[in-house]
Amino acid sequence: MTEQRMAIIDIGSNSVRLVVYERTASGAYRVIDGSKRQARLSEHVGPDGKLTSLAIEQIVHTLRHFLMICTYHQTKRVRAVATAAIRNAANGREALSAIRAATGLEVELLSGEDEAYYGFLGMINAIDAEDGFLIDIGGGSTEVSLFRGRKLVRSVSFPFGSVSLNRRIGQSGIPDSQSLKEIEAIVADAAAGEPWIAESPGLPLIGVGGTVRALGKIHQASSGYPFPSNHNYRIEAADVAQLFDQLVKLPLDKRRKFPGLSKERADVIVPGLAILQRLFQSMKASHYVVCGTGLRDGLFHAERLAEEPVLPDVLASSVDNVQRLYLNAPSRHVELVERLALHIYGRLEDIYRLPPDAKLLLQTAAKLFRIGAAVDYYEAAKHSFYLILNSHLNGLTHRQIVLIAAIASYKGKGRLRQQLADYRELLHEADLEAVTRLGMILQLAIALDRSETQAAWPLEAKLLPPALLLVPAPEAGHLSWEQAEVKELAADFKKAWGVVPELLLQHHA
Numbered sequence: 001m002t003e004q005r006m007a008i009i010d011i012g013s014n015s016v017r018l019v020v021y022e023r024t025a026s027g028a029y030r031v032i033d034g035s036k037r038q039a040r041l042s043e044h045v046g047p048d049g050k051l052t053s054l055a056i057e058q059i060v061h062t063l064r065h066f067l068m069i070c071t072y073h074q075t076k077r078v079r080a081v082a083t084a085a086i087r088n089a090a091n092g093r094e095a096l097s098a099i100r101a102a103t104g105l106e107v108e109l110l111s112g113e114d115e116a117y118y119g120f121l122g123m124i125n126a127i128d129a130e131d132g133f134l135i136d137i138g139g140g141s142t143e144v145s146l147f148r149g150r151k152l153v154r155s156v157s158f159p160f161g162s163v164s165l166n167r168r169i170g171q172s173g174i175p176d177s178q179s180l181k182e183i184e185a186i187v188a189d190a191a192a193g194e195p196w197i198a199e200s201p202g203l204p205l206i207g208v209g210g211t212v213r214a215l216g217k218i219h220q221a222s223s224g225y226p227f228p229s230n231h232n233y234r235i236e237a238a239d240v241a242q243l244f245d246q247l248v249k250l251p252l253d254k255r256r257k258f259p260g261l262s263k264e265r266a267d268v269i270v271p272g273l274a275i276l277q278r279l280f281q282s283m284k285a286s287h288y289v290v291c292g293t294g295l296r297d298g299l300f301h302a303e304r305l306a307e308e309p310v311l312p313d314v315l316a317s318s319v320d321n322v323q324r325l326y327l328n329a330p331s332r333h334v335e336l337v338e339r340l341a342l343h344i345y346g347r348l349e350d351i352y353r354l355p356p357d358a359k360l361l362l363q364t365a366a367k368l369f370r371i372g373a374a375v376d377y378y379e380a381a382k383h384s385f386y387l388i389l390n391s392h393l394n395g396l397t398h399r400q401i402v403l404i405a406a407i408a409s410y411k412g413k414g415r416l417r418q419q420l421a422d423y424r425e426l427l428h429e430a431d432l433e434a435v436t437r438l439g440m441i442l443q444l445a446i447a448l449d450r451s452e453t454q455a456a457w458p459l460e461a462k463l464l465p466p467a468l469l470l471v472p473a474p475e476a477g478h479l480s481w482e483q484a485e486v487k488e489l490a491a492d493f494k495k496a497w498g499v500v501p502e503l504l505l506q507h508h509a
Helices: 053-072 082-086 090-101 114-124 177-192 208-223 237-249 267-283 295-304 316-323 331-348 358-368 377-390 398-408 411-424 431-446 480-497
Strands: 003-010 015-023 028-038 077-082 108-109 131-135 142-148 151-158 205-208 233-235 289-290 457-463 467-473 500-503
Touching: 003 053, 003 295, 015 053, 015 082, 015 295, 028 053, 028 316, 053 077, 053 295, 053 467, 077 295, 082 090, 082 114, 090 467, 114 131, 114 142, 114 151, 114 205, 114 295, 131 267, 142 237, 142 267, 177 237, 177 267, 177 295, 205 208, 205 267, 208 233, 208 237, 237 267, 316 358, 331 358, 331 431, 331 457, 331 467, 358 398, 358 431, 377 398, 398 411, 398 431, 411 431, 431 480, 467 480, 480 500
Parallel strands: 003 077, 077 108, 131 205, 205 289, 467 500
Antiparallel strands: 003 015, 015 028, 131 142, 142 151, 233 289, 457 467
């Protein structure tokens, strides 16, 4: 398999974006470049409903720049799409013809239904959610979808967005009560015209796009949230209402300095959040979830997984991708460590009450414990901790990612406390002990294949307190190195589990 690259260009109402994806020789996928240019196309529509020639020239200029980047990366395919601003413009088709003539790029005009579908595809392959609402608030349109059993059930595209409704606020950027009421009335009337929106109360509202991502950053900044991502980040309705009230009252110059909010979004965040809250109320949703993926990711998945674009297991796919990105670890060794760790866990899990997700945490840590060696073999544990925290491990909460990183890099309780100090607010009271116990199981599994020859398998773990007997098959190979490693771990393992592991070699049987 050779490296392949493709690019997605999204001509949106608020911005024009480029993402360049690479499939590595190992079959992993990653983003290798990305760029964004402010557009605000909804603000460049004349009284006749047409995009101005200046707006079209700016798009052409941006696309030429993006195509230079694509040429540099030797991309084999460029897929460009346009959304609401061009879709709703009276001269949208003429604008696309002018763009094609000037750049040679064939831009696909997405319908509102297409936009909703690709947004759903980008989200559902990044979040492990069975049922919920999805919202994508763009500059010129807002897509709302309902999904059940990870399948898209209903969707609608409303012809308003954060940029187009921003005009109602006026130049000051501070909406008066009347303009806010007008915005809310527009949104409420649109929702009322789609009765299904109100027929599934109690579901989460998952948001993609700039407004919801900005909300996540603001909320995290306001609370000093320690995790380096807002993907799959939960926010309660009361918190959104409080932040909205704060932002509404601020003049633009002060809003631009609001913690977590980018200057370029300061003027459109209020109408965007007004749309979000009003639709949340219409749905009677339970809470908000920020999704870091969206339309461009959905387009990528549609290209990559044309026959079955919805991944059956979000976590398994993302873990497999991370493993393929860091191929320094011998696959047979990693596979055996995972098998041994789960086997030993099965013998010990009843000794202490562990979190319900303990097995999942251990299994994922066992798959990824070695990736740090790609940076430095001698500091592999430290680098594994960092890489796991900053990799795209979809389908997990932030707490779970922190715990997996700690289990995978476990080297003792003292170091563990230092690692987890910055993440205390994410963790439960019993997590430190759970990581210690699961980390010791992983270390024991690694010790049992220290020579990386897989000589210890098949192996039977027998719990006979105060001993945990590890009995390899009679035909097992030379295991003296493994036996020494197990003895070295024995004291710490006993502190964690109350039993002493002992590897029984064949001549001891």
